[in-house]
Amino acid sequence: MTSTIPSASDSPATSTADTTPVAQSEAPVSVLDTLKFGKVPESWLWMTKYDQLFVGVFVAVFLALSGYHWARLGGWGMRPIELERLPARQYDFRIDINSASWVEWTQIEGIGEVTAQKIIDDRQANGPFRSVKDLLRVKGIGPKKLEMMRPFLREPSEQSAPAKGQP
Numbered sequence: 001m002t003s004t005i006p007s008a009s010d011s012p013a014t015s016t017a018d019t020t021p022v023a024q025s026e027a028p029v030s031v032l033d034t035l036k037f038g039k040v041p042e043s044w045l046w047m048t049k050y051d052q053l054f055v056g057v058f059v060a061v062f063l064a065l066s067g068y069h070w071a072r073l074g075g076w077g078m079r080p081i082e083l084e085r086l087p088a089r090q091y092d093f094r095i096d097i098n099s100a101s102w103v104e105w106t107q108i109e110g111i112g113e114v115t116a117q118k119i120i121d122d123r124q125a126n127g128p129f130r131s132v133k134d135l136l137r138v139k140g141i142g143p144k145k146l147e148m149m150r151p152f153l154r155e156p157s158e159q160s161a162p163a164k165g166q167p
Contacts (some may be wrong), residue, residue: 041096094154098128108152115140131155 029060047055055058071077095104105116122138123129135141141149 016089093152095152096156097132098123098156108149110145110148127154131157 052147069121075149095108102113102116102120105111105119111119118140119138126137129135129142132146132150135146135153136143137147
């Protein structure tokens with residue numbers, strides 16, 4: 001048995017609107033068509049024309065500001081500044097061995113809180129030190145440590161220089 005498939009022209013219910021081809025203007029516009037023919041689609045990447053304009057302006061402003069920031073970081077438009085620096089100066093730190101507190105003693109390298117307190121206790125128990133060498137009587141201070149501390153100590157016989165502006 002052979003069956004025949006009726007054609008569109010055989011059917012009386014078929015209208016002419018169904019058989020007309022789709023017009024070219026109704027076809028979707030691709031990105032290539034936009035580039036070739038300059039057509040702007042109604043929507044592209046799910047954005048309307050106004051959305052595309054906004055994104056384009058936003059990206060342009062972002063790139064301009066990024067370029068400006070990059071140029072400023074690179075030193076564009078800045079004049080070099082010359083700094084006058086003071087010469088390095090060594091701090092002159094010398095304490096009086098008979099009047100220094102334990103806090104002042106701890107500022108000297110190699111002297112901790114315990115040794116500083118021993119120096120204060122020895123000074124109160126045995127009287128003031130007559131010279132820097134008298135520090136050897138304090139337990140925990142030997143000849144090596146005394147020589148390391150000597151540049152920071154002032155002999156009792158040395159008078160401290162008056163500060164500037166004081167008589």
